[in-house]
Amino acid sequence: MHLELERVTRRFGGTVAVDGLSLELPTGGVVGLLGTNGAGKSTTLKLMAGLLYPDAGEVRLDGAPPRRVRGAIAFLPERGQMYEWLDVRGAVGLFGSLYPDFRPERFYELLDQLEVPRRSLTRLSKGQRARFLLAATLARKVRLYLLDEPLGGVDLITRDRILAALVSEWREDATYVLSTHEVAEAEGIFDRAVFMKEGRVVLNASAEELRERGQSVAQAFREVLA
Numbered sequence: 001m002h003l004e005l006e007r008v009t010r011r012f013g014g015t016v017a018v019d020g021l022s023l024e025l026p027t028g029g030v031v032g033l034l035g036t037n038g039a040g041k042s043t044t045l046k047l048m049a050g051l052l053y054p055d056a057g058e059v060r061l062d063g064a065p066p067r068r069v070r071g072a073i074a075f076l077p078e079r080g081q082m083y084e085w086l087d088v089r090g091a092v093g094l095f096g097s098l099y100p101d102f103r104p105e106r107f108y109e110l111l112d113q114l115e116v117p118r119r120s121l122t123r124l125s126k127g128q129r130a131r132f133l134l135a136a137t138l139a140r141k142v143r144l145y146l147l148d149e150p151l152g153g154v155d156l157i158t159r160d161r162i163l164a165a166l167v168s169e170w171r172e173d174a175t176y177v178l179s180t181h182e183v184a185e186a187e188g189i190f191d192r193a194v195f196m197k198e199g200r201v202v203l204n205a206s207a208e209e210l211r212e213r214g215q216s217v218a219q220a221f222r223e224v225l226a
């Protein structure tokens with residue numbers, strides 16, 4: 001899915017969360033949306049998902065406003081506090097009825113791959129709950145995956161499993177945008193890194209461009225955001 005944000009601004013009261021942000025992402029690939037706390041990553045993802053409206057500027061997905069292509073977007077919110085009552089069967093029922101593109105087989109595979117015990121969410125740890133909801137999100141077959149901090153608050157071993165699950169899921173016709181401040185750990189999976197600071201894009205570089213600059217994502221992150 002071709003993603004375009006044109007001079008997008010979003011405020012919350014006196015706070016400018018996203019400040020005249022312009023960004024164009026062609027179809028396909030894995031995009032890291034990187035920035036420190038409060039940089040505006042979550043707000044940007046919600047604007048892309050059509051869950052928030054901009055105060056100014058425009059968001060277009062394949063030329064249309066997000067609300068018109070909502071069915072082609074899977075969004076993983078930052079904190080997995082929703083659906084407390086869900087268990088695996090409930091999730092298959094709920095996601096299956098909400099989303100015609102939900103693939104139960106893929107969900108079971110991902111649960112195994114992410115080593116999530118098949119229990120209700122109330123009986124899972126925070127990290128397991130986050131992986132449960134990540135599995136449910138990735139089990140949808142859509143053209144745009146927006147994942148807010150899928151690596152947040154998990155241990156290193158779990159992080160590797162999540163990255164493996166993500167990598168096993170990549171499809172060429174789909175775009176994956178994931179926000180993180182765990183830059184070093186996510187190194188190597190991004191085709192493109194978009195660095196945000198104070199609601200703006202301060203650097204948008206492909207992995208190749210970073211290599212040509214002789215920089216790792218982590219080095220570029222430190223340089224740009226310092």
Ligand SMILES: Nc1ncnc2c1ncn2[C@@H]1O[C@H](COP(=O)(O)OP(=O)(O)OP(=O)(O)O)[C@@H](O)[C@H]1O
Pocket residue numbers: 012013015016017018035036037038039040041042043044078181
């Ligand atoms: N619903 C809201 N009401 C008020 N202020 C908000 C709201 N959502 C975000 N903000 C503010 O907007 C700014 C950007 O927040 P955002 O959550 O987009 O940043 P972030 O880069 O995702 O941060 P983090 O890495 O901490 O999740 C912050 O100053 C935040 O306090």
